[in-house]
Amino acid sequence: EYMGINACMASGINTKVEEVKDLTRMERLGAHSHIRGLGLDDSLEPRPMSQGMVGQLEARRAAGIILQMIKEGKIAGRAILMGGQPGTGKTAIAMGMAKALGEDVPFTMMAGSEIFSLEMSKTEALVQAFRKSIGVRIKEEAEIIEGEVVEIEIDKSVATGQKTGKITLKTTEMETVYDLGNKMIDAIQKEKIMAGDIITIDKASGKISKLGKSFARSSDYDAMGAQTRFVQCPEGELQKRKEVVHTVTLHEIDVINSRAQGFIALFAGDIGEIKPEVREQIDQKVAEWREEGRAEIVPGVLFIDEVHMLDIECFSYLNRALESEQAPIVIMATNRGITKIRGTNYKGPHGLPLDLLDRLLIITTKPYSEKETGQIIQTRCQEEDVEMTEAAANLLTKIAMETSLRYAIHLITTASLVSRKRKASAVDVEDIRRVYSLFVDIKRSTQFLLEYQKEFLFSEIDAPEEIHEKVPAVPEAKMTDTQLITMAYILFIPLFPQITLSINCLLYTSPSPRDATLSRMPSSA
Numbered sequence: 001e002y003m004g005i006n007a008c009m010a011s012g013i014n015t016k017v018e019e020v021k022d023l024t025r026m027e028r029l030g031a032h033s034h035i036r037g038l039g040l041d042d043s044l045e046p047r048p049m050s051q052g053m054v055g056q057l058e059a060r061r062a063a064g065i066i067l068q069m070i071k072e073g074k075i076a077g078r079a080i081l082m083g084g085q086p087g088t089g090k091t092a093i094a095m096g097m098a099k100a101l102g103e104d105v106p107f108t109m110m111a112g113s114e115i116f117s118l119e120m121s122k123t124e125a126l127v128q129a130f131r132k133s134i135g136v137r138i139k140e141e142a143e144i145i146e147g148e149v150v151e152i153e154i155d156k157s158v159a160t161g162q163k164t165g166k167i168t169l170k171t172t173e174m175e176t177v178y179d180l181g182n183k184m185i186d187a188i189q190k191e192k193i194m195a196g197d198i199i200t201i202d203k204a205s206g207k208i209s210k211l212g213k214s215f216a217r218s219s220d221y222d223a224m225g226a227q228t229r230f231v232q233c234p235e236g237e238l239q240k241r242k243e244v245v246h247t248v249t250l251h252e253i254d255v256i257n258s259r260a261q262g263f264i265a266l267f268a269g270d271i272g273e274i275k276p277e278v279r280e281q282i283d284q285k286v287a288e289w290r291e292e293g294r295a296e297i298v299p300g301v302l303f304i305d306e307v308h309m310l311d312i313e314c315f316s317y318l319n320r321a322l323e324s325e326q327a328p329i330v331i332m333a334t335n336r337g338i339t340k341i342r343g344t345n346y347k348g349p350h351g352l353p354l355d356l357l358d359r360l361l362i363i364t365t366k367p368y369s370e371k372e373t374g375q376i377i378q379t380r381c382q383e384e385d386v387e388m389t390e391a392a393a394n395l396l397t398k399i400a401m402e403t404s405l406r407y408a409i410h411l412i413t414t415a416s417l418v419s420r421k422r423k424a425s426a427v428d429v430e431d432i433r434r435v436y437s438l439f440v441d442i443k444r445s446t447q448f449l450l451e452y453q454k455e456f457l458f459s460e461i462d463a464p465e466e467i468h469e470k471v472p473a474v475p476e477a478k479m480t481d482t483q484l485i486t487m488a489y490i491l492f493i494p495l496f497p498q499i500t501l502s503i504n505c506l507l508y509t510s511p512s513p514r515d516a517t518l519s520r521m522p523s524s525a
Contacts, residue, residue, distance in 0.1 A: 034383040038096040040064045052379060053096055055372035056089050062363045063093050067100055070301065070329055079322055079330040081307070081357070083350050084365030087405045090333040093365070094303045097331070106249050106300030106328070108133045112309030120273045123317050128274070130321055131250040133328035135298035136286055138246045145178075145201040146240055147171050148214045148233045149193060154185055169199075171234045184208070198231045203239075247298065250326070253282050283326070300328045307332035308351030311343035315356050322359060332360070373400045373408075380409050386416045387426035395432050403441040411435050 038060050039050030046053070046060040053060060059082070066080060082090045098107040108129055115125035147169035154165035165180040167188070180188070187208045193199060196217035200209045212229035258274045289295035304310075310318075321327060339351045348354060368376065374397040381388050388396075392415070400408030415431040424431070440448070449456070 032092050032095045034379055035092055035095045035099060037100045038064055038067065038093070040100075044068060049375055049379075051096065051099075052383075053089075053092065054375045054379065055368050056093065056365055059084075059089070059093060059363050059365045060096075062361075063097055066329070066361070067097055070101065070105070070299070079318070079332065079360045081350065081352075081360040081362045082331065082333045082365060083362060084335065085367055086335045088365035088367055090335070090365055091305060093363075094305075094331055094333065097301065098303075101301065104135070104137075104247055105298060106133050106135045107303070108300065108328075109303045109305065112304055112306040115310070115314065122311075122314055124273045126314060126317055126321070127279075128251055128254075129302055129304075130328060131254060131279075133300040133302040134250045134326055135247050135300055136250060136253065136289075136295050137298050138248065138289065138295045140244045140246070140294070141241050142244050143203040144240055144242050145169065145203065145238050146211075146234045147176075147199070147238045148216075149195050149197045149199060150175065151195055152188065152193070154180070154188075169238055171236060171238055173236060174238060176238055198234065249300075250279075250282065250286070253286075254279055257282060297326060299326075301331060302328045303331045303333070305333050306335075308334045308336045308339065309342065312341060312353065313343065315341075315353050319356055319359070368405065370397060370401055373397050373405060376405065377408060377412070380412055384412055384416070386412055388412075388415075389426050389428050391429050392427050392432050395429055399432070399436065403443060407441045411439070414439065 034052040037051035037053070039047050039053035040060065041047060044061065044064040046057045046064065048055070048057070082093065084090055094109070098109075101107060110129055115122045118125050120128075148171070150168040150170050152165065152167050154163060156163050163182055163185045165185050165188075166177055167180055168175065168177050170176075183206060187206065191199075191208055191210055193208065193210060196214050198211040198214055200211060201207070202209075212231040214233050215230050216233060218230055254274050258278050286295060286297070290297065318330070322330065334350045334352075336351045338347055338349055340346070341348045341351055341353055349357060374393065377393060377396055377400065381393070396408050396411060396415075399411070411432065412427075414435045415427045418434050419427045419431045422431075
């Protein structure tokens with residue numbers, strides 16, 4: 001039925017598909033969607049503005065050196081710390097490294113606070129993150145049959161309904177007839193294979209793939225669709241051995257082998273904790289494949305943002321994990337100065353213990369200049385498809401320098417919506433002023449709280465004396481022993497009816513000093 005609707009309304013469907021594609025592209029715009037790479041030339045020198053990256057020349061040059069070492073496989077078990085003020089491009093540099101590495105190198109991103117919200121132990125979450133960042137490139141030789149279809153014969157028995165058939169395949173040097181079973185016949189009918197198609201058949205799985213149509217049959221077709229592809233007739237023998245390369249991560253192998261329905265759990269996300277014995281067996285198997293030349297390890301990158309949110313237990317695990325043979329490159333980012341190490345009463349630079357800092361290569365990022373801030377705003381306007389006048393861009397740059405770059409970037413789309421409402425072709429100064437008055441930045445929000453904090457609930461900060469008069473202190477109320485017990489009695493009646501009788505006994509039958517009475521009462525009283 002669905003195919004029939006597509007056939008009847010092809011023109012209308014095509015228009016709707018194009019609209020959906022545009023909407024999908026707009027929905028996927030993120031804070032770093034404009035990043036295409038690190039913006040380096042062949043000699044690893046950073047360009048001032050390239051591939052979405054602006055400024056931070058020294059940090060990008062250092063990241064480029066690390067990137068080159070990762071590609072050459074000369075670095076493993078190393079850790080890099082990117083430290084800098086908020087909004088100085090730490091995550092953007094990490095995203096640029098991920099884009100430059102390509103899809104074959106695993107790149108895992110996580111926030112430091114994620115491990116506390118998962119339904120597993122903290123160290124197990126870190127183990128899984130580490131193994132997600134280690135790839136295994138597995139090489140397999142598959143036997144395939146590749147040729148041009150000359151003829152297909154399919155017969156169906158009238159009595160039993162069983163299908164039998166034959167297929168004739170040829171190359172430039174030979175031609176062979178193969179018998180077909182029920183599954184192969186169903187696969188051929190499903191792929192709509194006919195004479196003149198170039199196909200491959202995997203002998204192990206029986207999977208049939210259509211490569212295209214033969215050039216020798218191109219004159220047989222009067223009309224062809226845009227998706228029609230013509231290929232040369234294969235040379236040599238029909239049966240061939242082809243090397244197939246699969247890149248998977250150690251974590252994916254762990255999940256698949258950890259339970260009976262592991263492959264389904266990999267897509268469902270219901271992973272849970274994996275036993276160490278399973279990982280040991282997998283590591284041994286991967287080591288055997290490496291010795292046989294069937295597999296190779298691809299160390300990837302694990303990026304931990306807001307690394308200061310980890311606690312001392314996680315830092316101790318990182319110290320040990322970085323010394324293992326199969327360790328990825330760990331890149332950490334933080335915007336903290338000298339602050340308390342989580343889980344201890346001690347302070348450390350960036351909120352990290354000194355023994356972990358000693359293992360890190362530290363890259364610092366610096367605040368953007370006014371010129372670089374303007375270039376970033378222009379790049380974001382292009383990414384969000386927003387036309388903006390030069391005066392409006394200059395005003396937005398000035399706002400970014402006085403408030404923050406993130407706040408100014410947030411105003412781009414909102415100002416675009418305001419300009420559309422007045423049917424303007426581009427965002428102008430009045431649109432920027434309008435959204436600036438509607439959405440306050442952190443400085444104005446703080447000033448508002450200081451002025452009106454008396455009217456907010458649970459305010460714990462004393463307001464400055466010049467803003468309003470200081471609220472007089474309320475004298476401490478003192479209650480007698482009887483009043484305390486009566487108050488507890490009133491509170492406990494609606495909440496805990498089952499202990500009402502015991503409290504009555506305390507009040508009327510066996511009075512005792514306050515300390516003794518309270519010691520026998522529940523702690524919640």
